[in-house]
Every structure is written in structure tokens, then in C-alpha cells.
Amino acid sequence: MTQPTLDVVLEALIFASDAPLSLDAMVDAVSARQDVTRKAVREALEQLQARYQSGALELIEVASGYRFQVRQAYAGWVQQLEQEKPQRYSRAFLETLAIIAYRQPVTRGEIEDVRGVAVSSNIMRTLLDHGWVRVVGHKDVPGRPAIYATTRHFLDYFNLKGLDELPPLAELRDPEQLARELFGEQAETEAEPTES
Amino acid sequence: MTQPTLDVVLEALIFASDAPLSLDAMVDAVSARQDVTRKAVREALEQLQARYQSGALELIEVASGYRFQVRQAYAGWVQQLEQEKPQRYSRAFLETLAIIAYRQPVTRGEIEDVRGVAVSSNIMRTLLDHGWVRVVGHKDVPGRPAIYATTRHFLDYFNLKGLDELPPLAELRDPEQLARELFGEQAETEAEPTES
Amino acid sequence: MADVQTEQVIARIGEEPVREVPQDLYIPPDALEVFLETFEGPLDLLLYLIRKQNVDILAVDVSAVTEQYMEYIRVMEAMRFELAAEYLVMAATLAEIKSRFLLPRRQEAEEEEDDPRAELIRRLLEYERYKKAAEDLDALPRLERDLHTAQVSVPKLPREKPRPQVSFAELLDAMRGVLKRAELHGHHHVEKEKLSTRERMSEVLERLSRDKFVPFVTLFRVEEGRLGVVVTFLAVLELVKESMIELIQNEPFSPIHVRVRGENHDATDA
Numbered sequence: 001m002t003q004p005t006l007d008v009v010l011e012a013l014i015f016a017s018d019a020p021l022s023l024d025a026m027v028d029a030v031s032a033r034q035d036v037t038r039k040a041v042r043e044a045l046e047q048l049q050a051r052y053q054s055g056a057l058e059l060i061e062v063a064s065g066y067r068f069q070v071r072q073a074y075a076g077w078v079q080q081l082e083q084e085k086p087q088r089y090s091r092a093f094l095e096t097l098a099i100i101a102y103r104q105p106v107t108r109g110e111i112e113d114v115r116g117v118a119v120s121s122n123i124m125r126t127l128l129d130h131g132w133v134r135v136v137g138h139k140d141v142p143g144r145p146a147i148y149a150t151t152r153h154f155l156d157y158f159n160l161k162g163l164d165e166l167p168p169l170a171e172l173r174d175p176e177q178l179a180r181e182l183f184g185e186q187a188e189t190e191a192e193p194t195e196s
Numbered sequence: 197m198t199q200p201t202l203d204v205v206l207e208a209l210i211f212a213s214d215a216p217l218s219l220d221a222m223v224d225a226v227s228a229r230q231d232v233t234r235k236a237v238r239e240a241l242e243q244l245q246a247r248y249q250s251g252a253l254e255l256i257e258v259a260s261g262y263r264f265q266v267r268q269a270y271a272g273w274v275q276q277l278e279q280e281k282p283q284r285y286s287r288a289f290l291e292t293l294a295i296i297a298y299r300q301p302v303t304r305g306e307i308e309d310v311r312g313v314a315v316s317s318n319i320m321r322t323l324l325d326h327g328w329v330r331v332v333g334h335k336d337v338p339g340r341p342a343i344y345a346t347t348r349h350f351l352d353y354f355n356l357k358g359l360d361e362l363p364p365l366a367e368l369r370d371p372e373q374l375a376r377e378l379f380g381e382q383a384e385t386e387a388e389p390t391e392s
Numbered sequence: 393m394a395d396v397q398t399e400q401v402i403a404r405i406g407e408e409p410v411r412e413v414p415q416d417l418y419i420p421p422d423a424l425e426v427f428l429e430t431f432e433g434p435l436d437l438l439l440y441l442i443r444k445q446n447v448d449i450l451a452v453d454v455s456a457v458t459e460q461y462m463e464y465i466r467v468m469e470a471m472r473f474e475l476a477a478e479y480l481v482m483a484a485t486l487a488e489i490k491s492r493f494l495l496p497r498r499q500e501a502e503e504e505e506d507d508p509r510a511e512l513i514r515r516l517l518e519y520e521r522y523k524k525a526a527e528d529l530d531a532l533p534r535l536e537r538d539l540h541t542a543q544v545s546v547p548k549l550p551r552e553k554p555r556p557q558v559s560f561a562e563l564l565d566a567m568r569g570v571l572k573r574a575e576l577h578g579h580h581h582v583e584k585e586k587l588s589t590r591e592r593m594s595e596v597l598e599r600l601s602r603d604k605f606v607p608f609v610t611l612f613r614v615e616e617g618r619l620g621v622v623v624t625f626l627a628v629l630e631l632v633k634e635s636m637i638e639l640i641q642n643e644p645f646s647p648i649h650v651r652v653r654g655e656n657h658d659a660t661d662a
Contacts, residue, residue, distance in 0.1 A: 004252075004269070004270070008251055008252045008270075009252070009270065009273050011251055011252035011253070012252035012253075012266045012267070012270035012273055012274055012540075013273060013274060013277055015252060015253060015264075015266055015540070015542040015543060015544075016266045016270075016274040016277065016540035016542075016543070017277060017543065018543055021277075025277065028276070029273065029276040029277045030273070030276075032276040033272070033273065033276065051251070054204075055204055055207055055247070056200075056204045056205070056207035056208035056211065057207070057208075057211060057544060067543075067544070067545055068211075068542075068543075068544040068545070069544050069545040069546065069547060070208045070211055070212050070544055070545070070546045070547065071208070071547075072547045073200070074200070074204075074205065074208035074212075075546065075547045075548070076229070077205050077208055077209060077225065077226070077229065078208055078209060078212040078546055080224075080225040080226070080228040080229065081209055081212060081213060081217075081221065081225045087556045088556050088558075089556050089558050089562075091566060091569070094558065094562060094563055094565075094566035095566045095567070095569060095570050097563060097566070098563050098564070098566045098567035098570060099567070099570060101563070101567075102567060102590070103590065104590050104591070104593070104594045105590070105593050105594045105597050105631075105636065114570060115570060115573070116573060130555070134598075135601075136594050136597040136598040136601060137597040137598070137600065137601045137636060137652050138652070139634075139635060139636055139653075140635050140636070140638075140652070140653030141635060147597060147636060149593075149594030149597070149598070150594075158560045158563065159560065160560075162588075162591065163588065163590070163591040164588045164591070166564075167564065169567070169571060172564060172567055172568045172571055211542060211544045211546075212544070212546045253542055263541055263542075264541065264542035265535075265539050265540060265541050265542060266539065266540040266541075266542060268533050268538050268539055271537070271538045271539070271540070274540055282536045282537035283536070283537075285530065287432050287526065288432055290526035290527075290529055290530050291432060291522055291523060291526040293526070293529060294522050294525040294526040294528075294529050295522050295525075297525075297529065298522065298525055310515075310518055310519060310522055311432060311433055311435065311519065311522070312433040312434050312435035312436075312478055312482070312515065312519060313432060313433030313434070313435075313476070313478045314478070352535075353534055353535050354529070354532045354533075354534050354535075355532065355533050355534065355535070355539060356532075362525075362528075362529070363525070363528035363529070363531075363532070365521055365522075365525050366520075366521045366524055366525075368517060368518065368521060
């Protein structure tokens with residue numbers, strides 16, 4: 001094989017490197033195999049830059065050295081690749097929203113009482129940002145916590161005409177619980193004989 | 197700005213992707229912005245391949261799609277950049293990998309039968325950690341041992357499009373016939389050590 | 393015992409008896425472990441011995457190789473090296489093969505299938521294939537060692553994350569979870585009022601946060617009918633109970649006003 005020209009060697013080095021490659025690093029790497037001057041490397045870089053004048057890439061110099069990057073003009077196309085999978089709301093998020101829907105107007109402390117765990121500020125902020133929840137007042141207790149309620153937008157999103165279209169909580173309960181309620185304590189004692 | 201040609205768009209997409217990019221992924225990404233056929237994409241890939249005929253890079257197809265890589269001819273130059281030597285794998289590791297690659301799907305017991313020694317858990321863990329090998333099921337025998345196969349990532353790593361591109365496995369000489377020939381003569385060899 | 397062993401013929405290469413551990417194989421006792429580690433097991437060691445003879449496996453004199461193998465094992469044992477079980481199993485197999493040679497055998501091969509020699513040859517050939525395959529695999533150009541993928545940076549575009557979709561059923565399911573836990577903890581206050589009351593509570597509160605101080609009667613809308621009025625009334629009572637609002641009447645029989653509790657004596661809160 002004929003000796004590759006310097007600009008092609010530099011092309012290989014810059015592409016193979018994870019981080020931008022400094023002029024010094026290029027000179028060092030090339031010197032290990034052939035004599036080279038900084039000036040020659042700099043000239044070869046210019047040739048290389050000229051070679052990448054067209055096409056999707058450009059060779060640019062940043063603080064720590066040279067690197068190839070996709071031209072800004074193609075960023076929009078690239079974005080199509082990275083379409084994020086539709087995320088899902090967390091369980092905590094949905095529970096918080098459900099409690100606000102059923103228990104409104106409600107303070108964060110009350111939501112926490114029901115869930116048994118703290119509600120993150122993040123969740124509250126997202127609910128407010130989405131326009132699903134709004135602050136309808138402040139409770140007159142120390143700290144004056146905000147009182148939350150759902151919005152019309154929330155109803156629209158879930159295709160409800162009003163909150164009364166939410167199913168009653170009793171219906172949501174598990175069938176066992178429902179059965180116990182319907183058939184009284186008898187069923188309960190039968191089901192759990194150990195309980196006093 | 198004029199509409200970029202398809203090959204330049206593909207160039208941007210392939211370079212921007214962390215992993216090899218499949219034809220389907222390219223078609224999907226392009227379709228989001230303009231109508232395109234698989235045939236057109238395939239043709240544009242050929243143009244692109246032609247454009248990268250010279251220089252330090254080549255556009256190649258591996259198991260999970262297309263990627264640009266530095267030509268092997270420049271590996272020596274690139275090595276000068278690297279602090280650490282590329283990892284060498286032990287014979288035990290390579291033999292285990294080879295048996296999985298050529299005999300898959302295969303259980304650990306079967307690998308041990310071929311090698312005549314126990315396969316260390318370390319080797320299996322490393323193969324799984326590298327993403328070169330995966331568990332594809334469990335054999336319906338006592339202990340339900342895992343059944344292993346290689347992954348697409350393994351093919352990508354070794355620059356292969358498919359398992360059929362692996363170097364061919366040496367033909368197994370017919371052992372029965374062989375044994376017959378061998379042991380027929382061997383009794384004689386025993387008796388008359390001068391012969392052979 | 394070690395002395396005796398090493399002075400005897402320990403191996404045979406072709407017809408040449410070997411009385412010393414060959415130079416290229418000789419490993420000082422303290423490095424014996426390293427020696428054994430260079431072999432990937434008894435099959436590998438056997439293959440090595442066969443290659444030393446420079447013959448094809450098919451043409452190998454199994455009994456000679458057996459001799460050599462057994463000598464190795466003996467030397468290793470004499471040096472009190474702890475042998476892996478696989479080596480000893482192989483030694484047993486080879487011993488069996490050897491014993492068959494010594495016994496008079498019928499001309500017809502009695503049972504080819506469980507002939508340990510045939511099995512050994514088969515295993516050696518099989519192992520040799522994969523040993524070669526492993527070498528071939530190692531010779532393939534591979535990433536990081538021979539090939540490097542082209543790294544480029546990609547300019548970032550500002551972008552909005554798509555919002556997750558959520559269904560009504562999922563919301564209800566979440567509430568079901570809350571109820572289950574609440575029941576476990578003995579909280580039964582989750583379900584107190586009818587939802588219409590709670591909705592109305594929110595409406596009243598919102599109105600009050602806008603208008604601050606409203607006459608009680610303006611909260612009611614006659615067009616809603618009796619039920620609507622009752623709902624509003626219950627909502628106001630509940631809000632009072634929960635300390636969210638207060639009712640104000642300056643003197644008996646004067647109009648009742650409603651305001652959010654604490655609003656008037658609070659200047660700092662937004």
C-alpha cells in the first residue's frame with residue numbers, strides 16, 4: 001500500500017477520537033510513525049476542511065481541538081431519528097391527580113395524608129403546567145398552603161362533562177371489599193378467621 | 197435553502213446515530229419530512245458509498261444496519277492515539293464464544309462437553325455484559341439450564357452482516373469411519389511399533 | 393517417588409523414548425500452575441501432545457499419546473499439583489483405552505458405540521474444530537482493536553418533549569391503588585362528600601380568591617334548582633369546617649358575607 005496522505009491520516013484520527021482532537025495530539029500520534037511538523041499538520045487540516053466543504057459534515061475547531069460535526073442545517077433531519085418514545089406518567093403523578101380530582105379542594109398536605117408519602121414539587125408543578133390543576137385558594141393554617149382543584153381542561157382531556165361523571169369511589173374498590181360491604185361482617189369473619 | 201439531496205440527508209442520519217442505522221429507521225426518519233421509497237433510500241446509500249470510496253472512512257453494512265467506520269488500514273495510526281491497548285480475550289473466552297456462535301442455541305453444559313472443561317461463570321457473565329450473547333430460553337430438562345445465542349450486537353462488533361459471514365467451521369471428519377480405520381490399524385501398530 | 397518418576401521414560405515421541413521433561417515443556421514446579429493454565433483442559437493438552445508428534449489426529453497413535461498424557465498426569469501428581477477433575481477423568485478414560493489394548497479382543501468390534509477410543513477421537517476432532525474457530529474469530533477485524541466507528545458531534549436543537557398520553561382508565565386505576573392503601577391504613581376519610589359538593593367547594597373557593605369578600609346569597613344560583621342550592625350550601629359548610637373560608641356577620645340579621653380565611657390579615661402572600 002502506498003503511504004496515505006497526511007490529511008487522510010488526520011481524517012482517520014479525528015473520526016476515531018471520542019473527543020475533539022488537539023493539534024498537539026495529532027502531531028504526537030503522527031510522529032510516532034513518520035516525521036511531521038506542526039505546520040504540515042495545520043496545512044493538512046485545511047485541505048481536509050476543504051474536502052468536507054460539501055456533504056452533511058463539517059470539520060470545526062472547538063476549544064479542545066478539532067472534531068467533525070453534522071451541519072446545523074441537518075439537525076432537523078437528525079431529530080427525526082431521536083423521537084422519544086412516548087413516556088408514561090408515573091404512578092405517583094396519576095395518584096396525585098386522582099386524589100385532587102376526588103378530594104378537591106385539597107392541600108398538598110392532605111394529598112400526602114391520603115397517599116401516605118410526600119408529593120414531589122415536580123409533580124405539582126407538572127400538574128399546574130399541564131393546566132389540569134389550579135390553585136383555588138390558600139388554607140388559613142400556618143404556612144398557608146395552596147388549595148388545589150382540577151380545571152375544566154382536565155375534564156376536557158378526560159372527556160368528562162363534570163366531576164360527577166367520575167365513578168363513585170365505592171365502585172372503584174376491589175370486589176372483595178365490595179362483597180364484604182354487601183354481605184356484612186359474616187363474610188369478613190369467614191374469610192379471615194384469625195382476625196379478632 | 198434548497199432541499200438537500202437524499203444521500204446527504206442519509207449521511208447526516210448515519211453519522212448522527214450511535215448504533216448502526218437500519219434501512220427501516222432511515223426510511224422512517226426521512227418519511228417524517230418528505231415522501232420517500234425504500235428503493236430511493238437504497239439507491240442513495242449506494243451513491244453515498246461511492247462518495248466514501250476514497251478517504252479514511254467507509255460506509256459498511258453490518259447486522260443491524262449501516263455505519264461509517266475508519267478503514268482498517270488506519271488502525272495502526274489510530275492506535276497511536278489510544279492510551280490503553282485494545283482488550284485481548286483469553287482462549288477460554290474466545291472458545292466459549294466460538295461454540296456459542298457456531299452451535300447456537302446451546303446450553304452451558306453443551307459448551308462444557310465440547311471444551312472438556314467447566315466454563316467459568318465469569319466468562320458467561322462477561323459475554324452477557326458485552327451484549328454479545330443472550331439467553332434465548334431454558335432447556336426443559338432438570339435444572340432448566342439457560343440456552344444461549346449470539347446477538348446482533350456481536351455481529352456488529354465483528355463487522356459481520358450475519359452468522360453466515362463467520363469463517364466456515366472446519367468439516368467434522370466422519371469419526372465412525374475414522375475410528376474404524378484407525379483402530380483396525382492401531383492394534384497392529386501396537387504389535388509392530390516399527391510400522392507407521 | 394518424584395525422583396523415580398522423572399528418571400524413567402516419561403514420554404515417547406514417535407519411537408524416541410523421552411527421559412526428561414522436554415525443554416520446551418519443562419516448567420519449574422512453582423510455575424506448574426501456569427503451565428496447566430496454558431492448556432484449556434485435557435482435550436487441549438492431548439491435542440498439544442498429538443501436534444508434538446506432528447501427525448494428523450486421524451493417524452495418531454492413540455496409545456502413544458495416552459502414554460504421554462498419563463506421564464504428564466503422574467509428573468503433576470508427583471509435584472503435588474492439584475489437578476482439575478477434568479484431567480483426572482480424562483486420565484481414567486485413557487487408562488481404560490489402554491487396558492483394552494492389553495486384553496485379548498474379539499476380531500469383531502463388539503460395540504463400536506461405547507468404544508472409548510472412538511468417543512475420544514470424536515471429542516478431540518470436535519474440540520479441534522472449535523479451537524480453530526476461536527482462532528478464526530479472534531482474527532476477524534473487530535471494533536476497538538481494528539476498526540473504529542466514526543464519531544461526530546450533533547448540534548442540539550431545542551425541542552419540546554412530547555407529553556405522555558394518559559387514559560381515564562389509568563387515572564381510575566391510580567385512584568383504586570390509593571383507596572386500597574388508604575383502607576390498609578384505616579383511613580376512611582377519602583370518601584366523605586359527594587363529588588358534586590367537592591366540585592362546588594372548588595368553585596366557591598375560586599370565586600372567593602377572585603372577589604375576596606362576597607355576600608353569602610350571591611353564591612347561590614336559583615336557576616340550579618333546589619339540588620343545586622343544597623350542594624352549594626353543603627359546600628360552604630364543608631369549607632367552613634375545613635377552615636378554608638369564614639362567614640362574617642357584623643350584627644344580627646345583617647347580610648352574611650363570605651371570605652377566604654386569613655385573606656384580610658395577610659399582606660405578604662401572593
